[in-house]
Amino acid sequence: MNMLRTFLAMFRGRKLATIGLIWLCIVGLAAIAAPLIAPFDPLEIDPVERLSEPGLPYLFGTDHFGRDSFSRAIYGARMAVIIGLGSVIVALVTGGLVGMLSAYFTRLGHVLMRGIDVLMAFPALLLALVLMTLLERSVTNTIIVIGIVYATTTARILFGMTLKLKGETFVDAAICSGAGHGSILFRHILPNLISPLLVQASFIFAFAQLQAAALDFLGLGLPPEVPSWGNMLSEERIYVTRAPWLLIFPGALIILSVFSMNLVGDAMRDSIDPRFKDDIAGV
Amino acid sequence: MALLEVKDLEIAVAAGGALLPVVRGVSFSVDENETLGIVGESGCGKSLTSLAIMGLLEGSQLRLTGGSISFDGRELNSLSPNERRAIMGDQMAMIFQEPMTSLNPVYRIGDQIVETIRQHRDMSKRQASDRAVELLDLVRIPEPARRIDSFPHQMSGGQRQRVMIAMALACDPKLLIADEPTTALDVTVQKEVLDLMADLQTRMGTAIVLISHDLGVIAETCDKVAVMYRGKIVEAASAAALFANISHPYTRGLLNSIPVVDHDVEWLEAIPGRVPTIDETLPGCAFHPRCSMAEIRCSAEDPAPHDVATGHTVRCHFAGKGTV
Amino acid sequence: MLLYTIKRLLALIPTLLAASVLVFLFIHLIPGDPAAILLGDTATPEDVAALTREMGLDEPIWKQYALWLGNVLQGDLGTSVFFREPVLSVIGDGAETSILLATMTMFWIVLFGIPIGILSATKHGTWVDQMTSGGAMLFASVPTFWLGLYLILIFSVGLGWFPSSGFPSISDDGGLTNLRYLILPSLTLAAPNAALIIRLVRASMLDVSREDHVRTARAKGLHPAKVAIKHVFRNALIAVAAAFGFTFAALVSEAVVTETVFSLPGIGRLVVQSILRRDYPVIQGVILVIVVLYMIINLLVDLAYARLDPRVSLK
Numbered sequence: 001m002n003m004l005r006t007f008l009a010m011f012r013g014r015k016l017a018t019i020g021l022i023w024l025c026i027v028g029l030a031a032i033a034a035p036l037i038a039p040f041d042p043l044e045i046d047p048v049e050r051l052s053e054p055g056l057p058y059l060f061g062t063d064h065f066g067r068d069s070f071s072r073a074i075y076g077a078r079m080a081v082i083i084g085l086g087s088v089i090v091a092l093v094t095g096g097l098v099g100m101l102s103a104y105f106t107r108l109g110h111v112l113m114r115g116i117d118v119l120m121a122f123p124a125l126l127l128a129l130v131l132m133t134l135l136e137r138s139v140t141n142t143i144i145v146i147g148i149v150y151a152t153t154t155a156r157i158l159f160g161m162t163l164k165l166k167g168e169t170f171v172d173a174a175i176c177s178g179a180g181h182g183s184i185l186f187r188h189i190l191p192n193l194i195s196p197l198l199v200q201a202s203f204i205f206a207f208a209q210l211q212a213a214a215l216d217f218l219g220l221g222l223p224p225e226v227p228s229w230g231n232m233l234s235e236e237r238i239y240v241t242r243a244p245w246l247l248i249f250p251g252a253l254i255i256l257s258v259f260s261m262n263l264v265g266d267a268m269r270d271s272i273d274p275r276f277k278d279d280i281a282g283v
Numbered sequence: 284m285a286l287l288e289v290k291d292l293e294i295a296v297a298a299g300g301a302l303l304p305v306v307r308g309v310s311f312s313v314d315e316n317e318t319l320g321i322v323g324e325s326g327c328g329k330s331l332t333s334l335a336i337m338g339l340l341e342g343s344q345l346r347l348t349g350g351s352i353s354f355d356g357r358e359l360n361s362l363s364p365n366e367r368r369a370i371m372g373d374q375m376a377m378i379f380q381e382p383m384t385s386l387n388p389v390y391r392i393g394d395q396i397v398e399t400i401r402q403h404r405d406m407s408k409r410q411a412s413d414r415a416v417e418l419l420d421l422v423r424i425p426e427p428a429r430r431i432d433s434f435p436h437q438m439s440g441g442q443r444q445r446v447m448i449a450m451a452l453a454c455d456p457k458l459l460i461a462d463e464p465t466t467a468l469d470v471t472v473q474k475e476v477l478d479l480m481a482d483l484q485t486r487m488g489t490a491i492v493l494i495s496h497d498l499g500v501i502a503e504t505c506d507k508v509a510v511m512y513r514g515k516i517v518e519a520a521s522a523a524a525l526f527a528n529i530s531h532p533y534t535r536g537l538l539n540s541i542p543v544v545d546h547d548v549e550w551l552e553a554i555p556g557r558v559p560t561i562d563e564t565l566p567g568c569a570f571h572p573r574c575s576m577a578e579i580r581c582s583a584e585d586p587a588p589h590d591v592a593t594g595h596t597v598r599c600h601f602a603g604k605g606t607v
Numbered sequence: 608m609l610l611y612t613i614k615r616l617l618a619l620i621p622t623l624l625a626a627s628v629l630v631f632l633f634i635h636l637i638p639g640d641p642a643a644i645l646l647g648d649t650a651t652p653e654d655v656a657a658l659t660r661e662m663g664l665d666e667p668i669w670k671q672y673a674l675w676l677g678n679v680l681q682g683d684l685g686t687s688v689f690f691r692e693p694v695l696s697v698i699g700d701g702a703e704t705s706i707l708l709a710t711m712t713m714f715w716i717v718l719f720g721i722p723i724g725i726l727s728a729t730k731h732g733t734w735v736d737q738m739t740s741g742g743a744m745l746f747a748s749v750p751t752f753w754l755g756l757y758l759i760l761i762f763s764v765g766l767g768w769f770p771s772s773g774f775p776s777i778s779d780d781g782g783l784t785n786l787r788y789l790i791l792p793s794l795t796l797a798a799p800n801a802a803l804i805i806r807l808v809r810a811s812m813l814d815v816s817r818e819d820h821v822r823t824a825r826a827k828g829l830h831p832a833k834v835a836i837k838h839v840f841r842n843a844l845i846a847v848a849a850a851f852g853f854t855f856a857a858l859v860s861e862a863v864v865t866e867t868v869f870s871l872p873g874i875g876r877l878v879v880q881s882i883l884r885r886d887y888p889v890i891q892g893v894i895l896v897i898v899v900l901y902m903i904i905n906l907l908v909d910l911a912y913a914r915l916d917p918r919v920s921l922k
Contacts, residue, residue, distance in 0.1 A: 016741060114622070114625070117622055118622055118629065121623075121626045121901055121902060122626070122894070122897075122898060123855075123857070123860045123897065125861070125864070126860060126863065126878070126897060129882060130633065130890070132882075133890065134636050210750055210751075214750065214752065214863075217750070217752045217864060217867075218863070230750075233753060233756075237752075241760070241764060247753065247756060251753040251757075254750055254753070255748050255749050255750075255753075258748035258749075262744050262747065263744065266744070339825055339826060368829070368830065369828060370828070371825075371826055372826055372827035372829075373828060376826070377826045379819060379822065379823065379826075381819050384819040384820060386820055387824065387838055387842065388820070388916070388918055389841060389842055389845075389916060398829075399827045399828075402827055402828055402829060434917045434918070436917070447823070450823075450827075
């Protein structure tokens with residue numbers, strides 16, 4: 001309850017960020033309640049109704065298979081949340097562990113951080129593309145690939161932050177009182193990193209949406225039948241002159257969600273410990 | 284008419300839609316060849332007063348809400364920003380507290396001095412550069428012709444403060460404002476910098492406003508002293524008169540907190556308590572919660588300034604009535 | 608400076624070697640016989656056997672790597688399965704388009720990003736700042752391909768001002784007017800990156816403007832515009848320059864998408880098509896080239912950084 005109050009306090013006086021937060025809540029609700037909200041089956045093909053204009057009963061119109069765009073968009077929200085949360089978890093857990101351990105155990109860090117340097121020599125989408133060529137197109141693989149791409153930056157950031165905290169008096173105090181390595185890392189250092197990690201998470205969530213959409217567009221992301229905003233754009237792009245609305249709705253959904261996440265991340269970044277502010281590379 | 288005359292200066296800070304007064308009714312004057320010391324703890328408004336005189340308040344949360352500042356016969360508050368800037372750095376210059384960060388790290392110090400000169404004087408780069416060498420020599424930087432090519436990070440704190448002084452003196456200002464010029468420096472360097480300023484004053488007749496929290500520094504260098512507490516001048520007099528007859532308990536407190544080297548002191552007396560924050564409202568004398576002499580009257584009635592001797596003004600109910 | 612550059616180049620070697628191992632292993636991570644993968648689906652068993660011998664695929668893996676690296680250092684990146692041409696010349700064919708696209712994009716990024724960033728910072732807290740920094744964040748939130756598609760729809764299909772796709776080489780049939788083919792793609796590619804530069808210029812200028820030396824500059828009586836450019840922006844440039852390496856990486860990533868949207872014959876589209884064609888030698892070659900290029904760019908950024916900040920000593 002208290003945490004929620006501090007969280008909401010970050011949005012005081014930030015109208016745009018508040019609207020962003022509300023939008024994200026709507027997307028979250030749509031994701032959870034997709035089967036209840038969607039009026040049609042997102043996969044149901046109806047050749048008679050193909051490329052219908054937006055209106056009733058097809059709010060966002062239909063695509064070239066005659067599938068209801070609105071229902072696909074609602075299930076797309078579910079995909080967006082799954083991809084976003086999944087990538088964030090993969091990135092923070094792997095990157096976070098590598099970064100923290102590297103900063104804490106200097107020798108290990110020397111090896112691990114060189115490895116991170118090597119991975120960072122590959123531009124993000126290129127790394128994702130290469131990994132996707134080795135893997136099959138699937139939701140899990142997309143999450144893993146995007147997660148790994150952002151794990152590198154997360155590792156770098158957490159490495160720097162842990163290094164700063166390692167020199168603090170409270171860590172010395174914990175060592176003096178006989179705390180073990182695990183206890184120092186996870187009971188004493190990690191709690192201090194929670195809020196910068198949350199900020200980092202919000203930016204990864206936003207970037208992951210754009211990366212996932214780009215992968216879908218290139219035909220290397222989610223399987224084509226999966227209703228995601230990126231796939232909706234990718235599949236219908238050749239009909240853009242005949243049915244421009246098919247690209248407007250999913251595009252606007254991606255933009256609104258990424259923009260909202262960036263706004264929320266920005267608002268959160270302004271209220272974290274100033275020592276860590278410069279470490280986080282957001283928008 | 285004095286060179287600088289500040290009358291009833293009022294400064295407020297904008298916080299959450301309200302204006303909280305931080306400097307209230309401050310008045311003083313400085314003449315050519317004269318040094319005025321303004322002393323007080325941090326947060327008393329002395330730095331803000333100096334920034335207001337210099338014209339550096341704009342762009343922050345701070346507002347000049349009243350009073351007048353007249354300099355060399357001109358009312359500064361009625362000048363346009365352009366006219367104001369023509370005075371800044373030329374007839375009026377300032378030295379800041381933090382020599383380590385007050386110079387731009389990416390430019391050579393010579394270029395930074397030249398920038399000031401060429402802003403106000405019609406000189407070629409060559410001439411201005413020669414002048415910069417002269418100035419560095421004046422502030423006793425060794426090998427000035429070589430050092431103008433140094434970057435700030437290649438110099439010590441004391442040297443950087445000398446560069447700041449050289450830069451301030453670049454256009455022979457009539458008034459030099461020094462805001463804690465020695466606080467960040469080692470004790471030995473402090474003395475050198477203060478001596479340098481005194482020496483330059485006798486040579487050029489510059490008026491100086493010296494801001495410090497250290498009554499010792501003030502005693503050594505100033506002709507006149509104003510003691511500030513919570514935005515008000517609580518005691519003002521010539522240095523000689525003030526130190527001969529300290530009349531405000533706050534000034535006494537400041538003096539007692541200075542170690543005296545040639546006396547055996549058992550302990551140093553600190554003033555108990557702290558300066559109240561600006562959003563606390565206090566009835567009566569602002570100092571009464573920390574004052575050892577405070578009586579009921581002090582918490583109800585704000586003492587008006589009154590003279591204990593000619594030119595020695597004090598804001599205390601007990602001033603001139605026995606010792607403090 | 609020269610000594611430092613040499614030292615830095617030498618320091619790159621371990622990272623480059625490690626990256627080259629990854630790129631080399633890439634072929635071996637693909638399920639199947641590497642020789643068959645390299646030759647593509649049409650290869651006969653005899654061809655596969657011949658290549659296996661030639662590449663030493665029956666040898667221990669470290670020997671294979673040494674052989675491959677030796678070839679790479681002599682400029683032999685293998686042969687494209689699809690084009691039946693050396694990989695290096697296939698990449699070279701796409702280089703003109705990609706280099707021109709990158710140059711034009713950089714031009715837009717600097718032209719829009721820096722002045723708008725300065726404007727946003729100097730008008731900090733006003734509606735101008737809210738519009739520009741909010742607008743920049745919005746642009747950074749737009750998928751590149753979506754922006755590209757709509758630019759085509761509006762300016763090519765609708766208004767007919769620019770061609771919608773392709774890029775006839777300038778070196779082949781002359782005409783600088785062919786650059787008009789690159790205007791929409793370069794704007795598409797510039798938009799999100801210029802947006803990031805705007806945010807970055809703004810943020811670092813706000814940081815610098817709180818520093819003490821800016822107050823000194825104002826106390827000199829300098830005009831606010833001069834303070835903003837000569838003292839605030841000049842110092843903020845240090846942080847901005849440091850981020851240009853990231854901009855390059857972002858550019859490469861988004862060029863892959865942009866070149867695909869506009870069907871430009873560049874290296875980015877080559878990657879995507881090679882992936883879809885399973886032309887692994889080309890993928891391997893392009894990645895290697897980009898990684899080397901990226902490292903060189905980062906080195907140049909560091910050198911520029913040291914020039915911008917005298918506190919950084921080149922040792």
